Structures are given as structure tokens and as C-alpha cells.
Amino acid sequence: MTRKELIEQIFTKKTFLCVGLDTDIKKIPEHLLKEEDPIFAFNKAIIDATAPYCVAYKPNLAFYESMGVKGWISFEKTIQYLNENYPQHFIIADAKRGDIGNTSAMYARTFFEEMNIDALTVAPYMGEDSVTPFLQYDGKWVILLALTSNKGSHDFQLTTDTEGERLFEKVLRKSQEWGTADNMMYVVGATQGQMFEDIRKVVPNHFLLVPGIGAQGGSLEEVCKYGMTKDCGLIVNSSRAIIYADKTEKFAEVAGEEAKKVAEQMAALL
């Protein structure tokens, strides 16, 4: 998906919500466990209920890999279902990959060519040649970890170098030598509040993928106040607060209602 298509979709649907498909077999409604593939059955119902209120879906690979081969099957079925039924939604594989060049190239082939996923989250620690293989595909995106939503983000990401630049700022600046606002986004945790002001000084136009709203405690208003641009420039993710809002047979309906509520807040903020 191109940047132009993404922006159009956001302003047409009046939402910049991403629903995180962090699907955990231990947390899904019990009645689904009798299904042949409970994870896929859950995802399918959640997707159908939330699609009108979001522009993106973000399965976190860890949740699928933790189930081994079965989990990969559920993951691939989910991606296929999205590609076939919701081709206008932006699909993010939250994989946090990053390896030497030839290995990153293999990941890029898998996720972009074979699975037709739109974007992949990538860890920046290994530098340029671990990132650039992902930038060779038209309409595909790297979402580079910059300032994450967890407590450990303070350990290294905030380290200031001899030039007075913090590591996350260096990642934001340096990576602009590799890609553009048309094929690169950044992960910035909603829990980082006013940091968005500093981030916008380095990347005024790039889209930011913002986790940490809801269960992790971030504020949507604050993120928008400091991070929104004229093109919106934000994709805000919510996982647990939407997909696990209810554990009865009405789980999908309730998830849809929760997504709708967030979308209404977003419409007001756009």
C-alpha cells in the first residue's frame, strides 16, 4: 500500500486505528477451543467485527510462533483471509526482525513477496544492511523500532551520545539516509507522551506506529496533540483492550463496539 492510499483511507474512514492481533490461546473465549483452528476462528471473527473501524491489523508473530507449526498455520490463514477479504487494510507483521543482509533479504522475501504483507517491524541495532533489504519493494514498508513503549526502552534508547543526540534520535535521523517517508515508519510507544514533540523535530512527515494505548496506559489525546501531522501521520495500535474486551460468545460484537468507540475518538481528533 502506498502512503497516498493509506492517507486517503484514514481520512475516508475517519480512523487511524490498528487492531493488534496478539492472539493467545489462553485468553480467547472457551467455546472457540472446540474449533479446528481456534486462533484463526478468533481472528476471523475479530476482523469481521472491527474492519469498519480500523485501517490496519497487526499480528504479533511471537503469539503465533509460541504455538510452533500450528501457530504458523493460523498466522498464514489470517494473512490470507485479510488479503482476500480486506485488501484495503494495511497489514503489519510485528516481527521485530533484523539480521545480517542476506538473512534480512530472506525475511523480506517471505513477508512481502510470499505473504503479501504491507509492513514489517524491524529492530535497528544491527544497522543499515539489516534494514535496507526490506526497502527494495514498491508499496512495502519497514517500521523501525525507535522509542518503544516498555520500561526497558530507557536502558539504551535514551542514551545520549557525544553529539548530544539520544540513540532513538540517531535511529530516526540516520535511517532517513536509507529510506523515505514513503517506505519507512517508526515505532514510538504511546507511553512516551511528550517525547512525540522531540520526535517530530527529526521526522516531521513520517508515519509513526504507536503501541501502548489501552492496556499499557498511553493517552490517545496526548499522542495526537504532540504527534499528529496534516496527513495524520499516526497509526495507533490497540490490542488487548479491544480483542479481549469480552470472553463470552459475544466477544466479537463487543470487540467491534470497543473499536468503534476508539474510532469515534479518533474521528474527533482528526
Added chain:
Amino acid sequence: MTRKELIEQIFTKKTFLCVGLDTDIKKIPEHLLKEEDPIFAFNKAIIDATAPYCVAYKPNLAFYESMGVKGWISFEKTIQYLNENYPQHFIIADAKRGDIGNTSAMYARTFFEEMNIDALTVAPYMGEDSVTPFLQYDGKWVILLALTSNKGSHDFQLTTDTEGERLFEKVLRKSQEWGTADNMMYVVGATQGQMFEDIRKVVPNHFLLVPGIGAQGGSLEEVCKYGMTKDCGLIVNSSRAIIYADKTEKFAEVAGEEAKKVAEQMAALL
């Protein structure tokens, strides 16, 4: 596997070689393609031929994931084969994972509990809570990326902070607050030569996992000169130079000979 067991194995077998199972369907001998699971058939033959000359195996997850569900099946079969037939070998899943705490905890369960893998490579960018879930298992290891073998390692890992500490040194120092030399190792690329001297100032006793010998151009002598400790302290990986040394029906035999040559050099250096 405990540190004591690992050291004993190294000095008994007189080798500290790790064979990297970076198995690529496009690079394995053609005659294997008629097998039901060519990747597993290749790994099995390579393992049987090289086991006397190495102490560890390191499949790189990217190579398996790039084949989707099929690849995961080959990966799981390889791990099971190692567990059943070579329980004395140290198994490293080169996954370069790292996510928020609850997600890292899921990865830890998968790799350590379900698959009985000994160690997992982890990217440090997200800090403490992305690493510590992997440190909760007796006899299991985190291998944290410190100074990698690729060109892009210079982009962020060598950044000097206001205290005069480079990022990879901060990773080495800070992570010692989370784990010990009994459950933590570090990835240091062989291509970084004399940097091993600086690294040993910060982590005098920890094991280092050293990729980059062979195809990537690192020197075994130099790594040992600057990096070896009285307990050896090194696991040196070679992938392509061993596993793809020959592409005929004799591939496994030739791989065994190549591994033997490296092991002989290692015996002389121990």
C-alpha cells in the same frame, strides 16, 4: 546445559566449534530435493557428519521461517533430532528476538520449555524487560547481540555516549545487572578482530558466540589471541564454509572433513 558442562565438553572434545545450520533450499545438493523434507534430510546428514568436531549447532530461524509452515516443520524436526541423538550438544536458536516483557516470556516458553533449546540470541535494543524473561530457566541461556559481524554494526553499536562508553560496551556492562556468566553470552563478530581486547575488559569471563569466521572473513587466530579465556570462553560459529563445502552426494562427508579441519586448528589454539 550448564556452564560447567559446556566447558567440560570443550576441553574433552578439544573443539569450540558451532556449526551454523543456515539451511537454504536453493543451496543444498540437488539430489536431496526428491526427499520428503529436503531441509531436514540435509540437516540430519550434516549433523551426523560434523557432530564429533563441534560442541554446538545454531540454526538461524530466518532460513526456516522463509519457508513458512514447511520451514517450521523442518526446524522442529531438526531440534528433535538433536535432542534425541546428540543431547550433549549445545543448541542455539539464532532468532534475534526481543519484544516487550509478556511477549518475550512467550518466546522463552516456546524455545526453552517446549523445544528444549539451550540458548536463544536476543537483540538488546528494547532493554531489560525484553531480556529478563529469558533468564528465568535453569541451564538456559540468552546470547545478547553486542558487536555484530556486519558492516551496519558501525551505525549504532559504536556510538560513544557522554560517559565515553560505546553502545556495545554499555550493552555488555548494563546486562550484567540482569544475568551472569552462567546464563548469558554475547554475540561478537569475528570480523571485529582487536575489539575483543576491549570486550574482555568489560566481560572477562562470559562466553562469546563468534560468527563471521569463513565466508564473512574473520580470523580464528585473531579471535583466540584477543578473546580466549582460561575456560575457553568462545564458541566460534561457521556456517556456509562447512555446510556448503560440497554440493555432490558427498556433501556430508566433505562437511565433516571441513569441520574436522577447523576443530584441529581449535585444538592447537586451546
